[in-house]
Amino acid sequence: AAGVIQSPRHLIKEKRETATLKCYPIPRHDTVYWYQQGPGQDPQFLISFYEKMQSDKGSIPDRFSAQQFSDYHSELNMSSLELGDSALYFCASSSGVDYGYTFGSGTRLTVV
Amino acid sequence: EDQVTQSPEALRLQEGESSSLNCSYTVSGLxxxxxxxxxxxxGPEFLFTLYSAGEEKEKERLKATLTKKESFLHIxxxxxxDSATYLCAVQTHGSGNTGKLIFGQGTTLQVKP
Incomplete structure (x- = not known):
């Protein structure tokens, strides 16, 4: 079965650079979520999209932005990267909000 | 404030030694x-969803139960x-139609042969 696809799997950036993470949800899933997981931490909700519209916003820095495109894939754009942005970034998708959603394998971002 | 607390933080078991992981929650409306x-x-791999107190679900060696204040994952x-980190998360009515999850810190389980 198709899963949530995230790219790239690993990304190394320098401070103050920009990074773009991509997420391809499961076909026919209408909701996409982005989570950030620091080392030894639980996943923290960043932002979500329902039918290509932003539906909720969590603890996402102003330096980050995201959008969902007409083909339902989503991108998380991160600018002016800081060392503290180093983390695993997960995308998840669901069909409706009342079901457990499926996570991708994540993008490991390392800021040096 | 909605909160999810898992215990223990880490658990070491011998193969065959059954145990339970706890997830306590304080939310405005589960x-x-x-x-x-x-x-x-x-990425986190989905195991179970529980919606109401008294509900139980099983999958192989795992069984999840739910009360009004906590959930247990019995192994x-x-x-x-089975060695992995087990995460508990809640979805609240306060999240509207967004479905965002609030996670606990997880329990890291190590099962020794």
């Missing part, structure tokens, strides 16, 4: 409680391949 398994460097006769 919509659903989710259990995920996470292996190092990988019966665990095997080394």
């Amino acid at each position: 919509r659903g409680l989710f259990w995920y398994r996470q292996d190092p460097g990988k 019966t006769a665990p095997k080394p391949e």
Whole structure:
């Protein structure tokens, strides 16, 4: 079965650079979520999209932005990267909000 | 403030030694409680969703139960391949139609042969 696809799997950036993470949800899933997981931490909700519209916003820095495109894939754009942005970034998708959603394998971002 | 607390933080078991993981929650209105398994460097893998007190769900050696204040993940006769971090998360009515999850810190389980 198709899963949530995230790219790239690993990304190394320098401070103050920009990074773009991509997420391809499961076909026919209408909701996409982005989570950030620091080392030894639980996943923290960043932002979500329902039918290509932003539906909720969590603890996402102003330096980050995201959008969902007409083909339902989503991108998380991160600018002016800081060392503290180093983390695993997960995308998840669901069909409706009342079901457990499926996570991708994540993008490991390392800021040096 | 909605809060999810898992205990213990870490658990070491011998193969075959059954135990339970706890997830306590304080939320304004529970919509659903989710259990995920996470292996190092990988995304959380969905295990169960529980919606109402008294509900139970089973999958192989795992059984999840729910009360009005907490959930338990029972592991019966665990095997080394059950070693992972188990995450509990809640979805609240306050999240509206967004479905965002609030996670606990997780319990890291190590099962020794």
